[in-house]
Amino acid sequence: MKNEMNSVRTNGKTMKKLQRIHQNTEMHWVGNGFPVRSVFDYNGLGRELSPFLMLDYAAPHPFPPGKEKRGVGGHPHKGFETVTVAYQGELEHRDSSGGGGKIGAGDVQWMTAGSGIVHEEFHSADFTRQGGTLQMVQLWVNLRARDKSAPPGYQTLLKAQIPTVPLPDQAGTLRVIAGDYGEQQGPAKTFTPMNVWDVKLLAGKSVDLPLPDGHTTAFLALSGEVAVLGESNSAAGMVARTGDLAIFERAGHGLAIKANADASLLVLSGEPIAEPVVGYGPFVMNSREEIQQAFADYQLGRMGELD
Numbered sequence: 463m464k465n466e467m468n469s470v471r472t473n474g475k476t477m478k479k480l481q482r483i484h485q486n487t488e489m490h491w492v493g494n495g496f497p498v499r500s501v502f503d504y505n506g507l508g509r510e511l512s513p514f515l516m517l518d519y520a521a522p523h524p525f526p527p528g529k530e531k532r533g534v535g536g537h538p539h540k541g542f543e544t545v546t547v548a549y550q551g552e553l554e555h556r557d558s559s560g561g562g563g564k565i566g567a568g569d570v571q572w573m574t575a576g577s578g579i580v581h582e583e584f585h586s587a588d589f590t591r592q593g594g595t596l597q598m599v600q601l602w603v604n605l606r607a608r609d610k611s612a613p614p615g616y617q618t619l620l621k622a623q624i625p626t627v628p629l630p631d632q633a634g635t636l637r638v639i640a641g642d643y644g645e646q647q648g649p650a651k652t653f654t655p656m657n658v659w660d661v662k663l664l665a666g667k668s669v670d671l672p673l674p675d676g677h678t679t680a681f682l683a684l685s686g687e688v689a690v691l692g693e694s695n696s697a698a699g700m701v702a703r704t705g706d707l708a709i710f711e712r713a714g715h716g717l718a719i720k721a722n723a724d725a726s727l728l729v730l731s732g733e734p735i736a737e738p739v740v741g742y743g744p745f746v747m748n749s750r751e752e753i754q755q756a757f758a759d760y761q762l763g764r765m766g767e768l769d
């Protein structure tokens with residue numbers, strides 16, 4: 463009863479409680495193009511954040527004009543999807559399924575590695591020549607065992623295809639990349655139910671974001687400062703700043719947050735996949751045998767090649 467009284471409620475529904483704020487300030491370079499903060503990966507937090515396996519955040523980083531394209535050359539993936547969200551700068555992708563394209567600020571690339579793919583990820587030719595600031599996120603989303611053999615695929619989700627919804631009380635905006643918010647549906651086709659939202663929340667504004675009960679739920683603060691509301695929760699009132707991941711309990715019907723400073727957030731919720739996760743390098747499968755098979759398949763050229 464006490465708990466009930468103290469919980470934050472929206473339309474009579476209990477909100478999700480903040481579990482903790484996770485920080486990892488460790489940086490590494492992906493190839494020579496992407497200086498990322500490894501927010502989580504499948505050997506650590508990714509185990510409890512199913513279906514999300516890995517999240518890298520490249521905070522704004524200046525690149526001088528150059529001649530040689532920076533990035534990472536041909537490499538394989540199998541068993542999951544890679545989601546690249548570009549905030550600043552321009553990227554070019556190419557893969558062995560024939561997919562590929564250029565994504566710039568506001569665009570998203572959603573690549574299904576499925577049964578196996580080889581791809582490359584570079585700065586675009588224009589961005590390389592002109593230089594500029596790069597800011598992006600790469601998220602890995604797991605596939606169920608039965609979908610790990612799905613044919614590889616590629617979705618370019620351009621800014622114009624991604625609905626931008628104004629938040630109540632002029633609190634900011636929410637772009638629906640995947641899933642839905644209110645009446646708006648995101649363009650990404652996903653194998654399991656999930657929401658991926660690009661949220662901008664203005665300083666001093668608060669918002670209740672409805673999210674499904676039972677979904678793994680977290681948000682990455684890309685910039686600014688966001689406080690999590692909720693009186694019944696000892697972690698409530700904690701703030702997330704650049705690179706921090708706020709992790710919520712699965713139970714509950716949404717998030718209540720407030721921006722202490724203009725904030726950019728990537729909000730994630732997804733139906734957990736209750737299957738073993740065995741990952742090694744670029745492959746995420748359900749058993750060690752499948753990982754060994756993936757290496758063998760790649761070496762035998764069964765994941766295709768880049769032209």
Ligand code: MN
Nearest residue numbers: 539544581583
């Ligand atoms: Mn890759």
